Amino acid sequence: MEKRTKYIFVVGGVISGVGKGITASSIGLILKNRGLTVTAIKIDPYINIDAGTMNPTEHGEVFVLSDGDETDQDMGNYERFLNINLTRVNYMTTGRVYQKVIERERNLEYKGKCVEVVPHIPLEVISRIKEAGRNAKADVVIIEIGGTVGEYQNMLFLEAARMMKIEFPKDVIFVMVSFLPTPSNLGEMKTKPTQNAVRTLNASGVQPDFLIARGDTSLDQKRKEKISMFCNISPDRIISAPDVESIYDIPLNFEKEKLSDKLCEILETSCKKPDSKIWNKWKSFANKTHNKKDFIKIAMIGKYFETGDFILSDSYLSVIEAIKYSAYSQNKKAVISWVNSEDFEKNPSKLKDLKKYDGIVVPGGFGSRGVEGIISCVKFARENKIPYFGLCYGMQLLVIEYARNILGLKDAITREINPKSKNLVVDIMESQKELLKNNLYGGSMRLGNYKAFIADGTIAKDAYKTKEITERHRHRYEINPAYIKDLEKNGLVFSGTSPDGHLMEIAELPKEKHPFFLGTQFHPEFLARPLTPHPLFTAFIKACIGNSK
Numbered sequence: 001m002e003k004r005t006k007y008i009f010v011v012g013g014v015i016s017g018v019g020k021g022i023t024a025s026s027i028g029l030i031l032k033n034r035g036l037t038v039t040a041i042k043i044d045p046y047i048n049i050d051a052g053t054m055n056p057t058e059h060g061e062v063f064v065l066s067d068g069d070e071t072d073q074d075m076g077n078y079e080r081f082l083n084i085n086l087t088r089v090n091y092m093t094t095g096r097v098y099q100k101v102i103e104r105e106r107n108l109e110y111k112g113k114c115v116e117v118v119p120h121i122p123l124e125v126i127s128r129i130k131e132a133g134r135n136a137k138a139d140v141v142i143i144e145i146g147g148t149v150g151e152y153q154n155m156l157f158l159e160a161a162r163m164m165k166i167e168f169p170k171d172v173i174f175v176m177v178s179f180l181p182t183p184s185n186l187g188e189m190k191t192k193p194t195q196n197a198v199r200t201l202n203a204s205g206v207q208p209d210f211l212i213a214r215g216d217t218s219l220d221q222k223r224k225e226k227i228s229m230f231c232n233i234s235p236d237r238i239i240s241a242p243d244v245e246s247i248y249d250i251p252l253n254f255e256k257e258k259l260s261d262k263l264c265e266i267l268e269t270s271c272k273k274p275d276s277k278i279w280n281k282w283k284s285f286a287n288k289t290h291n292k293k294d295f296i297k298i299a300m301i302g303k304y305f306e307t308g309d310f311i312l313s314d315s316y317l318s319v320i321e322a323i324k325y326s327a328y329s330q331n332k333k334a335v336i337s338w339v340n341s342e343d344f345e346k347n348p349s350k351l352k353d354l355k356k357y358d359g360i361v362v363p364g365g366f367g368s369r370g371v372e373g374i375i376s377c378v379k380f381a382r383e384n385k386i387p388y389f390g391l392c393y394g395m396q397l398l399v400i401e402y403a404r405n406i407l408g409l410k411d412a413i414t415r416e417i418n419p420k421s422k423n424l425v426v427d428i429m430e431s432q433k434e435l436l437k438n439n440l441y442g443g444s445m446r447l448g449n450y451k452a453f454i455a456d457g458t459i460a461k462d463a464y465k466t467k468e469i470t471e472r473h474r475h476r477y478e479i480n481p482a483y484i485k486d487l488e489k490n491g492l493v494f495s496g497t498s499p500d501g502h503l504m505e506i507a508e509l510p511k512e513k514h515p516f517f518l519g520t521q522f523h524p525e526f527l528a529r530p531l532t533p534h535p536l537f538t539a540f541i542k543a544c545i546g547n548s549k
């Protein structure tokens with residue numbers, strides 16, 4: 001019998017930001033655990049073709065896929081929870097869908113027809129969803145529609161979902177993730193906003209099959225019944241999802257409510273018994289996230305951290321998770337402090353405060369703001385033997401610091417900041433020159449998977465234990481080959497290079513000189529997974545434990 005792919009649409013009710021992405025990822029995991037092949041799609045309703053041109057303060061992290069697509073952080077959640085690699089077909093924006101339809105129209109693919117918003121846009125959405133399912137040979141495709149119901153922006157995607165339900169009535173289901181507020185003056189959980197959200201969804205011709213009830217606390221039986229009555233959802237398909245300490249508990253909590261059984265039943269798909277091997281590993285990982293002692297203190301240094309009164313930790317979600325996974329693997333809990341590098345520019349005496357941290361991470365970044373502050377931190381970490389891990393910009397700034405203070409090239413800098421400097425230790429890649437001249441910014445960096453070779457007898461080799469690696473990239477500049485010999489002569493080791501030897505991928509100081517002073521031109525954080533932490537992050541954390549105060 002032909003395998004019929006099942007589609008689970010996840011939509012948001014009331015407000016966004018209550019964990020739709022984690023819900024979608026968790027549903028994926030519990031189904032994977034029942035022997036099903038699962039893939040996931042994120043739909044972002046904005047016009048941007050991808051997340052690459054957006055400021056992190058606008059959008060949070062740009063998650064880079066192996067094929068170089070610059071996407072939303074939820075894609076990272078899917079990859080981490082499901083332990084799979086997704087591609088650009090798994091990510092959709094309004095801009096991307098319209099661009100394709102217009103391209104088709106120009107190519108006469110609609111054969112002289114009038115091309116209309118409905119049905120041609122939803123049909124393109126549907127064809128992408130099916131393609132993602134086919135590519136992954138998926139039993140189940142989970143599709144998260146960004147935003148909340150009732151928004152003008154995501155209407156065409158809901159329309160696509162409605163049309164799919166007509167095409168495959170037995171194979172399409174809807175899960176609404178809704179928020180139930182408990183106003184402090186009432187002290188009582190209110191269901192009315194959720195009732196209204198379900199009605200709004202009904203107005204799009206869609207009936208939710210499940211409701212995930214997010215709130216500060218659990219949903220009680222009385223309110224379950226009320227929602228059931230007014231929203232046409234049986235009480236056993238209303239799942240209480242109160243706030244939790246760790247997002248990794250969520251799949252476990254869902255299974256306490258037997259959600260995978262209920263999903264398999266409604267989808268009429270034969271699920272296997274839970275795979276105890278995966279499940280037990282996940283449980284023991286989730287347990288470690290509750291560790292309340294054995295801290296390791298990490299300073300994350302950069303800009304972009306603040307917006308108004310809030311810290312934008314979302315901009316570096318993958319880095320945070322990668323640090324945590326490696327810390328958990330060493331039975332430690334990472335406590336990450338956000339340090340604004342501009343503070344060191346205003347007040348260099350603050351540098352000594354860095355001594356209280358067990359390790360320092362400088363994540364990726366762009367532009368000149370706060371860079372001198374970061375460079376002074378790199379110097380401090382090098383001279384005081386504090387473990388330092390630089391990711392992308394963090395590696396470029398490591399090399400600049402070394403060139404300035406060891407090679408004596410006081411004006412060493414990157415072309416990104418000062419193209420007039422005599423010592424452009426970090427320079428534009430040949431392939432990028434034309435693009436920039438023509439203002440071609442979107443999707444034009446060195447993006448996605450590239451191979452690198454690892455040199456023997458290095459920290460990198462100790463960590464990876466292999467000669468050849470593949471890691472994800474997102475940068476326009478590179479270490480200038482003209483300076484490499486001098487840097488090496490003066491002690492810096494390029495332990496990872498592109499296979500042709502031209503591009504420097506990893507820079508480090510030998511273990512005898514510094515416990516961990518290493519930077520990568522790529523972004524290892526994108527490959528860190530809960531059950532398989534990234535080897536370089538683990539090597540860094542081990543060095544931090546050695547340095548632990």
Ligand code: GLN
Nearest residue numbers: 364365392393475476477
């Ligand atoms: N701004 C640097 C470049 O484009 C580093 C980019 C990054 O850190 N992702 O090369």
